Amino acid sequence: MxxxxxxxxxxxxxxxxxxxxxxxxxxxxxxxxxxxxxxxxxxxxxxxxxxxxxxxxxxxxxxxxxxxxxxxxxxxxxxxxxxxxxxxxxxxxxxKPSGNALNEVQIVGSRNANRTKINSASPVDVIDIKPLLESSPQVSVTQILQYVSPSFHSVNGSNAGDAGSALSLAQLRGLGPDQVLVLVNGKRRHKSANVNYGGLGNGSTGYDLNSIPTGSIDRIEILRDGAAAQYGSDAIAGVINIVLKKNTGDLVVNSTGSVRKRGDGAVTRTNANYGVAIGDNGGYINATVEYGTQAIALPAGNSTAGLYNGPIYGGGANTRGYDAIYTQAIDEAILKARGIDRHFFDQRGGGANAGQDALLFFNAAVPLKQSAEIYAFGGISSRNSQFTATYRLPGWTSRNNNFIYPDGFLPAMENNIVDASLAAGIRGKVNGWNVDLSNVYGKNNFGNRVDNSLNASLGLTSPTSFDDGSYNASQNTASLDFSRYFNKVLKGLNIAFGVQDRVESFQIKAGELASYQKGDQRNIYNVDTTASGLTYLSAAGTTSLNGLAAGSQIHLGFQPANAVSVSRSITAGYADVELNVTQAWLVSAAGREEYYTDFGNVFTYKVASRYSFDRWLNIRGSINTGFRAPDLAQSYYTSISTTFQQGRGVDILTASNQSAAARALGIPKLSPERSKGYALGLTSEPIGNVEITVDAYQIDVANRIGNTGSFTSTDNNLPADVKNLFQQTGAAQANFFYNEFSTRTRGIEFTGSYKVLLNNGSITFLAGGNFDKNTVTKVNTPKGLDAYKNVILSASERARVTTNIPAQKINFQGIYSTGKYTFLARTVYFGKVTTATLLSAADPLNPVYYYQNLHSIWVTDISAGYKFTSKLQGTIGVNNLFNILGDYSSPVIAGLRNPTVVGIQNGSAGIQPFIRLTAHF
Structure with a gap:
């Protein structure tokens, strides 16, 4: 308060x-x-x-x-x-109509260029990036939206595991990262190649919004309503449309630096944007370069957060406490002799990974004769992110080699993400119709390298750096769109229709042999005799001689058997009609048919209406159906990662949905998720410069895809193919992708703004809130696996989709400008969440989980800017002014390490001051 x-x-x-x-x-x-x-x-x-x-x-x-x-x-x-x-x-x-009167998507959710966010039949947020880039502490796309949009949620990716830590995935209305569609300039963007492991959105693919430089963005439009009938797969929770800058003649350089209270996690971000006019008829090319760095971060909380207080050098460390034979005094004596202390074994990556980003983006258009133009946009980014996992202590005899690492080691996963996209098209008027012919190509590549690690099973011959292989996903979308506004049909009719052809691909490339090799495997032979009594040896399989961990520590490399190269084609046709029946009454309808070569046809529709009683009151509502096609990565991805359960390292296999083991368990091939959405709301402009919106919604999603819980290698009831999978990979547990559950999301959201022009400046107040509830309505248990219902949908996965995202979020923000000064103040409320952490899978049918409730928090930001000249502004401020950390993890979960701040509500690691310079040339 x-x-x-x-x-x-x-x-x-x-x-x-x-x-x-x-x-x-x-x-x-x-x-x-x-x-x-x-x-x-x-x-x-x-x-x-x-x-x-x-x-x-x-x-x-x-x-x-x-x-x-x-x-x-x-x-x-x-x-x-x-x-x-x-x-x-x-x-x-x-x-007067311009000489180049072209129709653009001005407000996502409607193909009528006259539509605004207030008179739209669906709720839309339009976020102007410019004042936020000048005044707010956040520098990435996802974090900017996290603090201004109440229905948007994203936390730093290090709350996920392995490669997923390099991404900050976007979520709307409490649904998954793969249930929101992202557009750039109204065109479908390609997804990340990565399948998220751990954290929010477990088992999902999403969009890497941070591969787009913030300096290239003019505004961001968020459609908070189902729109699969208008835009296709993924648009179940809504659509995010990123509109690029096209201004010319102004070179803008923006540079920001910030650091955390403990002096760690320093962030720098610098971008430069410039546009050049082409010709005299509105042509332009606008380009942005951006470079950013992120320093390694300590665990959130006090100086002892994450400190290891159990056995370090003794055998069996981190599996038990000290005993009469191996005491803490022995540890302390060894530490003193080696000239180090317990902080040497601290974990890193407390809410932020070390990394650096280099990004380039452009947006261009060249007018032609007869009201037409050629346009293009796109860019390339190279982003490096380092994820450091749990410290492998010297006493971990199965995972360390003391001759190589006498003090243990902190393995690091180096992800190099190269993202490239190019859109090109021509649009203009043909016989009164707006025609847009375009092609958009995008590719996302994840390279995986593991450093400061080893393959324990190789002994002294193990390398310490590994090429773990790579994977990539690409998408090529060709579209032909038509639209026309008929002003003499009642009070105005807008018709839009079009066709689309899309090709998607996914590829996994194997890593080097040492990254996955089980070096201590030896052949077993049976002694047998022939009918004539001759003795001979017959192969009887393999066995591990020493039980040492195989492959590169933190993440095993992709094996040749995991390598895939697959693709599919999608063709689609849509129609979208918007009619002003009267000056006050708007109705709209859209339908879309899509054909996928891997699972067939899907039809979706949407109807919406808005009635304006007066300027002070508009009523709107919609009904829509939607779908999300399973991503190729979810069907074919296979990997092995290490997680820690009660201090014990456990190798977990994420098995391909296409594998024989999945069929043996009775898990079917993936099918599309289906949704039905309902919305009812109002908008109002009660007085000048005041806008208010309130919308209630319900979204039912059937057969959602997720990761099952873990099946264990010690379970004798599993089919032979599944047991063979454990034997072949050396994993102790395995999970699978499956259409495992259905959900219902209900909520209400509001937004409000008040803009005032003053004698020597202006003031803008913004407020917003989202209150939702996610429930699991059904669990799909495959035939014969009824006893495994607590594994098919594990408690941790149920929590991820129901209680891990704040069900309440409220934003208050104000920006005041007067003369040379600009002030920003805002506070954001993140509601309570509940986590479920696996403690034991000793009983395969009834795994034991620990539930922890994390209380709600308020996070407050302030900043003050000063214009030294008309071209140069400096800004200083603080993110998380009151150093709100949230709750620490439970000692039960932390085990022999001190608890750390959980941070899944907002990803905050405490107070973080910043300084920024913005210059125009």
């Missing part, structure tokens, strides 16, 4: 001195010069100020003026017009 009070007091100091400043209201009507029809969604701004207004559905507008000499009217497809205010209070403006 004190954060809210602080926020209100903070802004009242500045708002109060200007609230009674002299002001006047001007109003008017904006129409199209060619057909005299009213234009809704036209932007009206006071020249020199950022804030303004937009026209209503009838073309009318009203704006409060406190200072300024000119009004600027701008709208897509029309020439901008500037008029002098002088003493005029009523304006009738007629905008």
């Amino acid at each position: 004190k954060k809210i009070v602080l926020l209100l007091l903070f802004f009242s100091l500045y708002y109060g001195q200007n609230i009674f400043a002299q002001k006047r209201t001007v109003s008017g009507l904006v129409t199209s010069a060619d057909d005299k029809r009213p234009l809704s969604g036209v932007s009206i701004k006071v020249k020199g100020l950022d804030e303004g207004a937009v026209t209503n559905t009838d073309g009318s507008f009203q704006i409060v003026i406190r200072n300024g000499k000119y009004l600027v009217f701008s709208f897509v497809g029309y020439d901008s017009q500037e008029v002098e205010i002088d003493g005029t209070t009523q304006f009738n403006i007629s905008l």
Whole structure:
């Protein structure tokens, strides 16, 4: 509560001195010069100020003026017009269509270029990136959205395991990372090749939003409603559309540095954006380069968080406490003799991985004759991320070789992620129709290298660095889209339709032999005799001579048997109709048919409506069906990773859904997830410059894909093929991808904004909240596995989809600009969560879990900016001003290490001051 009070007091100091400043209201009507029809969604701004207004559905507008000499009217497809205010209070403006009147997706969720977020039939957030890049502490796309969008959730990827730690996946309305679709400039973007392991979104693939430089983004549109009928697979929870910059003539350089309270986890991020005009008819090329670094971070919390307090050099370390034979005094004597202390064995990666990013993006368009243009956008990024796992102590005789690492070792997984994309197309008018022909290609490649490690089973011959192999995913999408607005059909009819062909591929490349080899395997032979009595030897399999861990520690390399190269084709057709039955009543409908070469046809639809009683009240609602096609990676991915259960290292196999072992268990091949969504809401502009939206929703998703819990090698009831899988890989546990459960998500969300132009500046208040509840409505237990229902959907996986994401999130933010100063203050509420951690799988049918409740937290940010000149601004501020850490992990879970901050609500590791410079050249 004190954060809210602080926020209100903070802004009242500045708002109060200007609230009674002299002001006047001007109003008017904006129409199209060619057909005299009213234009809704036209932007009206006071020249020199950022804030303004937009026209209503009838073309009318009203704006409060406190200072300024000119009004600027701008709208897509029309020439901008500037008029002098002088003493005029009523304006009738007629905008002329531009010579290059092209239809763009201005607001995601509608293919009508006149649509705005307030008069849309579905809830849409439009987030202007510019003020956030100047004032907010966050520098990555996902973290910027985490602190401004109440329905959006993402935490730093190090809360996941292995390669998943390199990503910060996006989630909407509490659903999975693979149930949200990402577009760039209205075109489908390709996914990451990685299958997330551990953490939120376990077993899912998602979009690597952080491969797009923040400096290249003009705004981000978030459609908070199902839209598979409009855009295709994945759009169950909603759609995120990233709109790139296209401005010219202004070189902007933005550089940020921050560090944590303990001096660790330093972050730097610098980007430069510049655009060049092409010709005299609106052509442009806008390019952005960005470079960032992330230093290694300590575990969140106090200076002893994560400190190991059990046996270090004794045999069987981390499997038991000290005993009468091996005492702590012995450990301390060895540590002293070696000149180190217990902090030498601290874990790293406490909420942030070490890494560096280099990104390049561009956006371009060249006008042609007869209202057409060629356009292109895309980029390439190279991102390196280092994930360090649990320290392998010198006493771990099965996982360490003391001749190579006398003090044990901290293995590091080095992920090199190369992401490339290119979109190109031509769009224009043909016989009154807007036509858009495009092709978008994208590829994401994950290279895996393990350093400072060893293959214990190879003994002294083991290397300490390994090439673990790589995997990649690509997508090529060709589209032909048509749309047209008929202004004489009732009060306006917009028709859009199109076809699409998409090819997706997934590939795994094997690592080097030492990265997966079981070096102590030896052949076993039986002694037998022939019918004539001759003795001979017959092969009887293999056995481990010493039981030492195989493969590179932290993550085993991909074996040749894991290597795959697969692809599929998808063809689709859609139709999208939007009709203004009256000036107040809008109805829309969309249908989409898709054909997948690997599982057949899918049809989805959506209907929506909005009724405007007046400016102060619009009612809207929608019904939609959706689907998510299983990703190729989920069908074919296989890997072995090490996890720690009560201090014991356990190698877990993630087995391919296509494997013989999956069929032997009775697990079928993956099929699409299906969804039904319902929404009902209202929007309101009760007074000038105030916008309010409230929307309730329900989303039912059937047959969701996830990772099963772990089947154990000691379970004698498993089929022979599954037992052979354990024998071949050396893994102790295995899980599988499967359409294992169905869920229902219910929630309500609200947004509000208040914009005020002041005598010498402006103030913007934003508020938002999302309150949802996820429940599992069904568990799909394969035939013959009824006894394994607690393994098919494990308690930890159930928690990930129901209680690991805050069910309540509230945002309050204000930005105040006056003269040379800009101030930001905001506070974000993250609701309580509950985790479920596996303690023991000794009983294969009833694994034991520990549940921990993590209380709600408020995280507050502040910043202050100063313009040294009109071209140079400096900003200082703090993320997590009050150093809110959240709850520490339970000692039961921590085992022989001190508890650390869990951090799955917001990924915060405590207070983090920052400094930023923004320069225009």
